[in-house]
Amino acid sequence: MKIIKVTNELELSKTAGEMIAGKVRSNPEIVLGLATGGTPVGTYKYMIEDHKTNGTSYSKVSTVNLDEYIGLQKSNPNSYYSFMKETLFDHIDINQENTFIPDGNASDLEAECANYEKRIAELGGVDLQLLGIGRNGHIAFNEPGTSFDSRTQVVPLTKETIEDNARFFSSREEVPTKAISMGIQTILESKEIILLATGKSKADAMSKLINGEVTEDFPASALQKHSNVTIIADEEALSLVKE
Numbered sequence: 001m002k003i004i005k006v007t008n009e010l011e012l013s014k015t016a017g018e019m020i021a022g023k024v025r026s027n028p029e030i031v032l033g034l035a036t037g038g039t040p041v042g043t044y045k046y047m048i049e050d051h052k053t054n055g056t057s058y059s060k061v062s063t064v065n066l067d068e069y070i071g072l073q074k075s076n077p078n079s080y081y082s083f084m085k086e087t088l089f090d091h092i093d094i095n096q097e098n099t100f101i102p103d104g105n106a107s108d109l110e111a112e113c114a115n116y117e118k119r120i121a122e123l124g125g126v127d128l129q130l131l132g133i134g135r136n137g138h139i140a141f142n143e144p145g146t147s148f149d150s151r152t153q154v155v156p157l158t159k160e161t162i163e164d165n166a167r168f169f170s171s172r173e174e175v176p177t178k179a180i181s182m183g184i185q186t187i188l189e190s191k192e193i194i195l196l197a198t199g200k201s202k203a204d205a206m207s208k209l210i211n212g213e214v215t216e217d218f219p220a221s222a223l224q225k226h227s228n229v230t231i232i233a234d235e236e237a238l239s240l241v242k243e
């Protein structure tokens, strides 16, 4: 794993945003895997600025998102559908028909998961997957104990994840308890992965990710099995990592 240590969130966003924009410029038809959460917001902001000032075009880019809550209407500001439109898609020249997010309101959720996998395969797989990390080591919404062989599926959220994500909602009770999430095997099939982390709250998770054992009890440790992972993290997030 390649580790890029940055001093602050702004530098993290610039580093990640420039890496992604550079890949888009060299491969205009790239398939990007995108993440939600607070961490990638600055990266998306950088990509929007770069699109406006340098003209990097997303007109032929396709995107697949990692996950979506079950039971939130698309119009709910906390749905990942709304999040992606607001923080990125509405501000770049992407064809929104080429942006894919699991449908957390599908009448047949199992079929939706299977279709999502089919969609990724039809796109030729994910070229570059952006990831964040949960304090408990979750990637996408794959909570501890998820099989490394998992594919897109309906997953329950842990108490810890619900508490962590409650900050985006008006109350904890409003946080959905289930989601559709790309599986760990799906994520591992991406050709390249960039994982972002900031702040002290992620320090323990980052030390387990980098120095810990590969175990399904800590989902992000699966990334140790991938040959092209870049971690971009600030000093606080890397403060417990052994050199």
Ligand SMILES: N[C@@H]1[C@@H](O)[C@H](O)[C@@H](COP(=O)(O)O)O[C@@H]1O
Pocket: 035, 036, 037, 038, 039, 040, 066, 067, 131, 132, 133, 134, 138, 139, 140, 141, 161, 165
């Ligand atoms: N499903 C998302 C994850 O993909 C994300 O990595 C995590 C961390 O979020 P944050 O960046 O806000 O710490 O939050 C959510 O649970």
